[in-house]
Amino acid sequence: MQNRKLELKGIVPPMVTPLIDNDTLDKAGTEKLIEHMLAGGIHGLFILGTTGEAPSLSYAVRYELIKLVCEKVAGRVPVLVGITDTSISESIRLANHAAACGAAALVSAPPYYFAPAQQELIEYYTELADALPLPLYLYNMPSHVKVIFDPQTVRILSEHPNIIGLKDSSANMVYFQSLLHIMRDKPDFALFVGPEELTAESVMMGAAGGVNGGANMFPKLYVDLYDAAVARDLDKVRELQNRVMEISTTLYKIGKYGSSFLKGVKCSLSLMGICSDFAAAPFHKFRTEERNKAREILEKLNVKIVNP
Amino acid sequence: MQNRKLELKGIVPPMVTPLIDNDTLDKAGTEKLIEHMLAGGIHGLFILGTTGEAPSLSYAVRYELIKLVCEKVAGRVPVLVGITDTSISESIRLANHAAACGAAALVSAPPYYFAPAQQELIEYYTELADALPLPLYLYNMPSHVKVIFDPQTVRILSEHPNIIGLKDSSANMVYFQSLLHIMRDKPDFALFVGPEELTAESVMMGAAGGVNGGANMFPKLYVDLYDAAVARDLDKVRELQNRVMEISTTLYKIGKYGSSFLKGVKCSLSLMGICSDFAAAPFHKFRTEERNKAREILEKLNVKIVNP
Amino acid sequence: MQNRKLELKGIVPPMVTPLIDNDTLDKAGTEKLIEHMLAGGIHGLFILGTTGEAPSLSYAVRYELIKLVCEKVAGRVPVLVGITDTSISESIRLANHAAACGAAALVSAPPYYFAPAQQELIEYYTELADALPLPLYLYNMPSHVKVIFDPQTVRILSEHPNIIGLKDSSANMVYFQSLLHIMRDKPDFALFVGPEELTAESVMMGAAGGVNGGANMFPKLYVDLYDAAVARDLDKVRELQNRVMEISTTLYKIGKYGSSFLKGVKCSLSLMGICSDFAAAPFHKFRTEERNKAREILEKLNVKIVNP
């Protein structure tokens, strides 16, 4: 059996999930956000990841979002759907729904309550990939999931025809370099990097692209950065990287909790007039003080405030 | 508003979930297991906890199990239902179903994908407890959930009329002593201990009882241990503790993965002829070699092997 | 070869090191502190442990302290000397000096820069114990040392004639129960518990005693607690435990750093007029605000303030 393929490289934003409350999608906001990102030139769209707060959403909301996004994107770019779950059966059901809606691929981080050993990961992903109607990207996210995909495990799983790549959000570049090296004879196996601070160097060293949360707000910036890295234009890379780091070291550091990245992105999108900033439990959106800080930062970044 | 109450002390086993496969309950085994534990004198029954593999089960299976257990127990002891979930909406739906089926109380560990800060825990559990139809036990399980309930957080949450106790599976006794101390003026707030190795000393120091996985197999042993601790019969305590430790240091150490406790319990129940040993993904039941080891250990413990 | 023995049970305080500055002992304070603790009925004295800030002290200061303490104690109780070091040669030199000064035994936590594997721990402690002039207690301190002594490792090392016990500061009572169980046929191998919150229950379950920092200030309290636990007087135990927890949850929680325990003990000893509160780099003693809080807490505990 031949490996499935998806010709996908570049910037694939992990879309936030615009919400009215814990159980209600902000549909208008979702549509606006999709058009905003597509206008920025993104190469794909990833929904129901960490930035998409997938684990905090009920199944009803997840199913509805998949349908909505696939309809609105309407094939303009591939839609990737996160099916990460602690129950393999629920993952497969989500995947079938995604396929029926027209998604292009699936993304899965390991089950995140029990911590599987590497051999258990191999068995789990073999069983899962066997049952999936679409190709799958592995998702390495040790801070939230507790376990890491050992490079050797990735190598073994890459033999499965349904497993076509991996997104790494570990921020550990020795690990990522090890993946690039162990997969160097399989250039079709796509290695994406999560943290936007690392997209430039990762692409220069051989990565397929970036799954960068900041691209919800500034899609063109990350697309330009990706293009500069592909073009090996190091002057341009450093100039854009400076802007990326400006965002990273200010907008994502508001408030005192670990959730400041997510809240910062949602708050900014609200200030920009794109969608609601409601965050699903166990989080809450920024209060006025934090929102004011976000507004000031955006103004310094020359972003137009639509909804102060 | 007055605090709800549940007069529950003693041994409340966290029931394993007998399964035929990932999506099918072993109903006959479940019934047999319930009767086995009730015959041992347990004081309550906790389903859909960590030992119950709740996060690995589909919602359909969880709903079915709640109904089945409540019907079979039929009020002989209180049934506690785990509603731990990363989606607050799904937790509430589970809780409503549990109430409709006749459960006595609910148990919830913090959402386990995103790691909430203490203030976020307080807000989350206030929102959750407000919406619940039954009283709630907090469940401290840092190894799987990443966050701990600070004693100060527990104190604050204990003011909620719907929050009536806590089960601690941290194994950190300085922490548990801090809970006993900070709650010493609220004796109705029940503090249970998870690891069965600690039930004796915890009860002697003031705990309400033990939520001990080993009581799936040996309910009477843990009930006797609890009784000896309540009676302050230290000779008896040490004698029974020796047997508890014999189990802990042999039966739970088979195999090389972190899941050896769960697999050891399920395998033993299968060898004893009580229920199936199928473990839900991402785990698998013991292979022949490990099963043989478990059988030898049980034989040394003078347990009758029904299903070798 | 026969195992060495040291008939030591009960409360063995880990003495703080009274300092004038980073390089100068507070000799008068040290003498006063020793007499204060001996008057409280302690059973032994442990210097140069974690509470003794050993790793922060120069060798010159460590050598001087060993001599001073051995001279002042003058055989009234056994003196145990911490030789924990990252260099095995320096550990052995310290041990030889301790033996020359009249110390009774040595205490060693694993080398704490590199993290040895269990097999490396076995080899390290075999090599070390072979070279030591005095019997050795192992010191389990994973929070500072990164590695734990597996119970199986302890069992193997307990065969060495020079290794006579272990002090556990992990606070993990499942671990400590496993040690009690694996060593149950070797009652001469003494298992001490570090956290004072756990002395009562540990002794009731079979421990040899407590190495409790609070005994610097309140030696009699911990001696009484030990005696009550040995006498199985649970009413008395609970009454004294309440006082232990009162101290633990107030005096050790001042300030916002991880070092609040050490600073709280040193500050209290200064307020009680016993010795200086200087803390060696990288720590600093409490500033006025924290000192005032400590004073208030001591006053509530009915401790006489000599040096406000």
Added chain:
Amino acid sequence: MQNRKLELKGIVPPMVTPLIDNDTLDKAGTEKLIEHMLAGGIHGLFILGTTGEAPSLSYAVRYELIKLVCEKVAGRVPVLVGITDTSISESIRLANHAAACGAAALVSAPPYYFAPAQQELIEYYTELADALPLPLYLYNMPSHVKVIFDPQTVRILSEHPNIIGLKDSSANMVYFQSLLHIMRDKPDFALFVGPEELTAESVMMGAAGGVNGGANMFPKLYVDLYDAAVARDLDKVRELQNRVMEISTTLYKIGKYGSSFLKGVKCSLSLMGICSDFAAAPFHKFRTEERNKAREILEKLNVKIVNP
């Protein structure tokens, strides 16, 4: 007061410490190793770091090594001396000796037994740097030291005239990018990267160079990689990076312990006929089986085996 300066960029190998036994330097091997690295074009030499096993060495050995290396290097490249210690007094004494011997600069990771808070780090390094006779590089090494230098802490400490740079061994590139960004207006503050797998991309993104253990064996490879990165020759970078990763994923993965990197480097140097492979306690050199594996790997890498 003006900041001190040291014009140092490029490859600064963290030299292993050749040993005959725990207390005896392999002097001939040390000299050979120095010449081997200098012949490869290295830009500086760092002794008594992690790769140098400094914490495992007695002070006598450390003092002797400093003198030996400074004499042999004789100013051909700057010698950097690690003074990391848990006792600030011993750090300062080491520093004074290094200055007397002609070292160019010092390197210090935070005290590694107690874990200081950020404010405590600031106070500690201010006190230390005030007392030092030579300029200082901070050394970020969280895996061994437990704490990290927050970028904000680095920024504050960079105001001290005696603190001139930082070596980061965290492997976390989001962190390193944050350092590059927060220090972007102080180009004289030199940021070096530890893991050799990251030297290329770090230098392209603005780092001063690499402190790479592999340069003990293959100094020219890392110098060439550095030169290619400076020249922005991405084809050359990728070709050399492939060789770096070949070494990283084979030679450093022999054996089953965390110490396989160090043992792999020392064993290779022994096979190459350069120096002894003795590793200080708590480690041991490779046994025959592992040594044979290392030899095979080196042969595949076309390295001449002098001492099989």
